[in-house]
Amino acid sequence: MNVHLLAVGSELLTPLFRDTNSLYLTERLNDLGYEVAFKGVVGDEPLPLSRAVRRSLEEADIVFVCGGLGPTGDDRTREAVAVVLGRELVLDEKILRTIEDRFRRRGKEMPEANRKQALVIAGAEVLPNRNGTAPGLWISHGGKTAVLLPGPPFELRSMAEESVWPRLPRRPDGPLVRTVLKTTGLTESEVETLVHDLYPSEPSRRLTILASPGQIELHLSSAADGVGECGSGLAAVVREIRGRLGSRIFSDDGAELEEVVGRLLRERGLTLAVAESCSGGLLSHRLTSVPGSSAYYAEGCVTYGNRAKTERLGVPAATIARHGAVSRETAAAMAEGARRTSGAEIGLSLTGIAGPGGGAPEKPVGLVYAALSDGAGTITAKSLFLGPRDRVKFQASQKALDLLRRRLLGVEIP
Amino acid sequence: MNVHLLAVGSELLTPLFRDTNSLYLTERLNDLGYEVAFKGVVGDEPLPLSRAVRRSLEEADIVFVCGGLGPTGDDRTREAVAVVLGRELVLDEKILRTIEDRFRRRGKEMPEANRKQALVIAGAEVLPNRNGTAPGLWISHGGKTAVLLPGPPFELRSMAEESVWPRLPRRPDGPLVRTVLKTTGLTESEVETLVHDLYPSEPSRRLTILASPGQIELHLSSAADGVGECGSGLAAVVREIRGRLGSRIFSDDGAELEEVVGRLLRERGLTLAVAESCSGGLLSHRLTSVPGSSAYYAEGCVTYGNRAKTERLGVPAATIARHGAVSRETAAAMAEGARRTSGAEIGLSLTGIAGPGGGAPEKPVGLVYAALSDGAGTITAKSLFLGPRDRVKFQASQKALDLLRRRLLGVEIP
Numbered sequence: 001m002n003v004h005l006l007a008v009g010s011e012l013l014t015p016l017f018r019d020t021n022s023l024y025l026t027e028r029l030n031d032l033g034y035e036v037a038f039k040g041v042v043g044d045e046p047l048p049l050s051r052a053v054r055r056s057l058e059e060a061d062i063v064f065v066c067g068g069l070g071p072t073g074d075d076r077t078r079e080a081v082a083v084v085l086g087r088e089l090v091l092d093e094k095i096l097r098t099i100e101d102r103f104r105r106r107g108k109e110m111p112e113a114n115r116k117q118a119l120v121i122a123g124a125e126v127l128p129n130r131n132g133t134a135p136g137l138w139i140s141h142g143g144k145t146a147v148l149l150p151g152p153p154f155e156l157r158s159m160a161e162e163s164v165w166p167r168l169p170r171r172p173d174g175p176l177v178r179t180v181l182k183t184t185g186l187t188e189s190e191v192e193t194l195v196h197d198l199y200p201s202e203p204s205r206r207l208t209i210l211a212s213p214g215q216i217e218l219h220l221s222s223a224a225d226g227v228g229e230c231g232s233g234l235a236a237v238v239r240e241i242r243g244r245l246g247s248r249i250f251s252d253d254g255a256e257l258e259e260v261v262g263r264l265l266r267e268r269g270l271t272l273a274v275a276e277s278c279s280g281g282l283l284s285h286r287l288t289s290v291p292g293s294s295a296y297y298a299e300g301c302v303t304y305g306n307r308a309k310t311e312r313l314g315v316p317a318a319t320i321a322r323h324g325a326v327s328r329e330t331a332a333a334m335a336e337g338a339r340r341t342s343g344a345e346i347g348l349s350l351t352g353i354a355g356p357g358g359g360a361p362e363k364p365v366g367l368v369y370a371a372l373s374d375g376a377g378t379i380t381a382k383s384l385f386l387g388p389r390d391r392v393k394f395q396a397s398q399k400a401l402d403l404l405r406r407r408l409l410g411v412e413i414p
Numbered sequence: 415m416n417v418h419l420l421a422v423g424s425e426l427l428t429p430l431f432r433d434t435n436s437l438y439l440t441e442r443l444n445d446l447g448y449e450v451a452f453k454g455v456v457g458d459e460p461l462p463l464s465r466a467v468r469r470s471l472e473e474a475d476i477v478f479v480c481g482g483l484g485p486t487g488d489d490r491t492r493e494a495v496a497v498v499l500g501r502e503l504v505l506d507e508k509i510l511r512t513i514e515d516r517f518r519r520r521g522k523e524m525p526e527a528n529r530k531q532a533l534v535i536a537g538a539e540v541l542p543n544r545n546g547t548a549p550g551l552w553i554s555h556g557g558k559t560a561v562l563l564p565g566p567p568f569e570l571r572s573m574a575e576e577s578v579w580p581r582l583p584r585r586p587d588g589p590l591v592r593t594v595l596k597t598t599g600l601t602e603s604e605v606e607t608l609v610h611d612l613y614p615s616e617p618s619r620r621l622t623i624l625a626s627p628g629q630i631e632l633h634l635s636s637a638a639d640g641v642g643e644c645g646s647g648l649a650a651v652v653r654e655i656r657g658r659l660g661s662r663i664f665s666d667d668g669a670e671l672e673e674v675v676g677r678l679l680r681e682r683g684l685t686l687a688v689a690e691s692c693s694g695g696l697l698s699h700r701l702t703s704v705p706g707s708s709a710y711y712a713e714g715c716v717t718y719g720n721r722a723k724t725e726r727l728g729v730p731a732a733t734i735a736r737h738g739a740v741s742r743e744t745a746a747a748m749a750e751g752a753r754r755t756s757g758a759e760i761g762l763s764l765t766g767i768a769g770p771g772g773g774a775p776e777k778p779v780g781l782v783y784a785a786l787s788d789g790a791g792t793i794t795a796k797s798l799f800l801g802p803r804d805r806v807k808f809q810a811s812q813k814a815l816d817l818l819r820r821r822l823l824g825v826e827i828p
Binding site for chain 1: 424425426427428429430431432433437438440441444449450451452453454455456457462465466469473620622624633635688690693694695696697698699701702703705706707708711712713714715716717718719721722725726755756757768769770771772803804807
C-alpha cells in the first residue's frame with residue numbers, strides 16, 4: 001500500500017510556510033499501518049498541479065491532496081483532480097445550502113465566490129467540514145483512492161478524525177510499532193557511540209536518532225510482526241537501549257521533560273518555586289505550559305539584575321560580590337531563597353550567561369549553574385552550553401528540569 | 415526558470431522530521447530571482463528515488479537533490495542520479511584523500527564505508543564540504559542543472575553559501591522583492607476584509623495572508639521590475655495597506671513584537687518589570703529572548719497563586735477577594751506592584767484563565783486582563799482569547815507587548 005501526500009498552494013513554496021499537515025497525516029497513517037512513500041508540495045497553477053496529481057495517482061494506491069479547496073480563483077484542486085480522473089464537476093445542492101446557512105448564521109450573505117465550494121467531483125463521497133466552508137471529497141477510482149482535504153490544519157484535522165480514518169481500513173499487519181525514547185544530558189555522538197551496533201538490519205525496522213540541543217531522541221519503528229511491541233524484535237532493541245542509557249532516558253510515551261517533572265511533583269504532592277536569571281522565564285513558561293500545573297507550580301521570579309536577586313530572593317549581596325551573579329554560590333542562594341520566600345517545598349534556580357554578550361574568559365557565554373533546594377539540602381550543577389542565546393536558554397531549562405527529575409526519582413545526579 | 419527541490423531520506427517521511435533545508439534554499443533562490451515550482455520528499459529506496467529524480471529533471475531547469483550522500487547503504491542519491499543521467503560513477507582520488515585526512519586529524523582510520531563518498535558522477539564539478547565528509551556535486555546536463563547537496567543543514571548551508579550561490583547567475587529581472595507587514599489585534603477575516611480588493615492581478619505579484627493566533631502577517635512579493643521596491647507597483651500596494659491598517663502594523667522588517675518593544679524601551683532609556691499569572695513566564699521569556707534585553711528588562715514575577723500576588727507584588731488581599739484574581743482591578747494592582755517593588759519605570763501585567771480547566775460562565779477560559787503602569791497612570795485591557803492553553807498564553811503575551819508598544823509610541827489603545 002503506497003501512500004502519497006500532496007500539499008497544494010503557491011504560498012507553501014515560499015520560505016516561510018511550514019508543512020504541519022503532512023506530519024499529522026503521516027502519524028495517523030502510520031498508526032493504521034500505512035507508510036508514506038512520497039510527499040510533494042505544488043503551487044496553484046493548473047498544469048503543474050494536474051501533472052503532480054496524475055503522477056501520484058499512477059504511482060500510489062492512496063493519494064491525499066490537501067489545500068486548494070477555497071473559494072478564490074487560486075483554488076483549483078477540485079478542477080485538477082476532476083480533469084485527471086476524467087470526471088465531471090457537479091453542483092451539490094445540499095453542500096450549497098450548508099455553506100449558505102453557515103454565512104447566514106453569522107448574519108451574512110454567501111459571496112458568489114463560495115458557490116464553487118459546492119462543486120463535487122461526480123461519484124465522490126462528500127466529507128463534511130465542521131470548521132469551514134470547503135467540504136472534503138473521497139473518491140474511489142480504478143482500485144485507487146483520492147482524498148481531497150482542506151488546507152487549514154484545524155479544518156483538515158477535524159475532518160480527518162471524523163471522516164477519513166474511519167473510512168480507511170486498518171492494515172492487516174497492524175500499525176507501525178513506534179517507540180520514542182527521549183534523553184537529556186548526552187550529546188548526539190555520545191548516544192550514537194552507545195547504540196551504534198544496534199541499528200536493525202531488517203529493512204522493516206528502523207532506528208533514527210533525532211538530535212536537538214539539550215535533547216536527543218531515539219526513534220524506533222517497525223512494521224508490526226503481529227505480536228505487538230512486547231514480543232517483537234524491536235522490543236529487544238528497546239530493552240537493550242534502556243539498559244545502556246539508563247536514567248538518561250526521561251520519557252518513552254512522548255512526554256516532554258516538563259510533563260514528566262509535573263507528574264512526579266503531582267504524585268508526591270510537592271510544590272515548586274522557580275528563580276531564573278539567564279533563562280529569563282523560559283523555565284517557568286515550560287512548567288506552566290502543562291495543563292493543571294497550578295497544582296504544583298507555586299510561583300517564579302525572573303531576577304535578571306542583582307538588586308532583584310537580593311530583594312526578591314534574599315540572596316546576600318556579599319555572595320554576589322564575592323562569587324559573582326553567575327556562580328555556584330549564587331545559584332544555591334537563589335534556589336534556597338525561592339523556597340524560603342515562597343513557602344514551596346522545592347526551590348529551583350538557574351543563573352548563567354545566555355549571550356551573545358556578557359562573556360569573559362573565566363566565565364564564558366554558555367556557562368550556567370543550576371541549583372535545587374529542598375528539605376534535604378541544596379544541590380548544584382555546572383554546565384557549559386554551546387550555541388546562540390535561544391539554545392543556551394533552552395539547554396539551561398533542560399538542565400534544571402532534569403536536576404529536579406533526578407532528585408524526585410532519587411537517581412544519581414551526573 | 416523552473417526549480418525543483420528534492421529531499422532524500424526515509425527518515426524525512428516520518429511524522430517528526432521538519433524540512434528546514436527547503437525553506438533556506440527557497441529564501442536564497444528567491445533572493446537571486448528564482449522561484450521554486452515544486453518540492454518533494456522521497457525515501458531511500460532506489461526505484462522511487464530515481465523515478466522522482468527523473469521526473470524533476472524532465473520538468474525543471476534546475477533540480478536540487480538534498481541528502482542521501484552519506485557513507486551507509488541507505489545513501490543512494492549519487493547512484494540514482496548517475497543512472498538517470500546515464501553517466502558513470504568514478505572514484506575521485508583527491509576527495510578520497512580529503513576524507514582520509516579528515517579522519518586522520520581526529521586520530522582515526524577512515525572506515526571502508528566512507529570510500530563511496532569519494533565516488534563522483536562523471537563530468538560533475540565537486541563542491542567541497544567544510545563540515546562533513548560528503549562532497550556536493552554540480553552537474554550540467556543537456557541545458558539543465560542538477561545540484562547534489564548533503565542533508566545535514568549545517569553542511570548544506572555552508573556548502574551552498576560557498577559553492578552554489580556563486581555559481582548560480584542572478585536572474586536578469588532581479589531578486590524577488592518581498593515585504594512582510596506584521597500585525598496584531600485584528601483577526602484574519604478583519605485583515606482580509608480590509609485588504610481584499612488589493613490582491614494584485616499581475617501573476618508576478620503576490621499578496622498572502624499568514625494567520626496565527628495573535629499575529630496576522632501580510633506577505634507581499636513581486637518579481638522585481640528593475641526599479642526596486644520604492645518605484646514598483648508593489649510599493650503602492652504596501653503604502654495602501656499601511657494606510658488602512660495603521661498602528662495595527664507593528665513591524666515591516668521581520669522584527670517580532672518583543673524586538674520592537676525592546677528597541678523602543680532602549681531608545682527611551684526605560685526599564686520594565688513584569689508580573690504574570692496566566693502567561694506563566696512566557697512574557698518574560700519573550701522579552702529576554704532579545705539579545706541585550708538586560709539593558710531594559712529589570713525583573714519578572716510569575717505570581718500564579720494569590721499569596722504570591724500579595725506577597726511579591728503587594729496586591730491587596732481585599733482586591734482579590736472583592737474582584738477575583740482574574741479582574742481588571744487585580745491586573746492593575748499587579749502592574750502597579752511590579753513597578754513599585756522593582757523600581758522600574760514601567761510595570762506590565764497579565765492575569766487570566768489559560769485553561770483547559772478553571773473557567774466559569776462569567777469568567778470563561780481565555781479571559782485575560784493586561785495592565786500597564788507608568789508615571790502617567792495605569793491602563794488596562796480586557797480580552798477573550800480562543801484556543802488551547804498554549805494559544806491563550808501566546809495571545810495574552812502579544813496583548814501585553816502591544817499595550818506596551820502603543821503606550822511607548824503614544825498611539826491609541828484599542
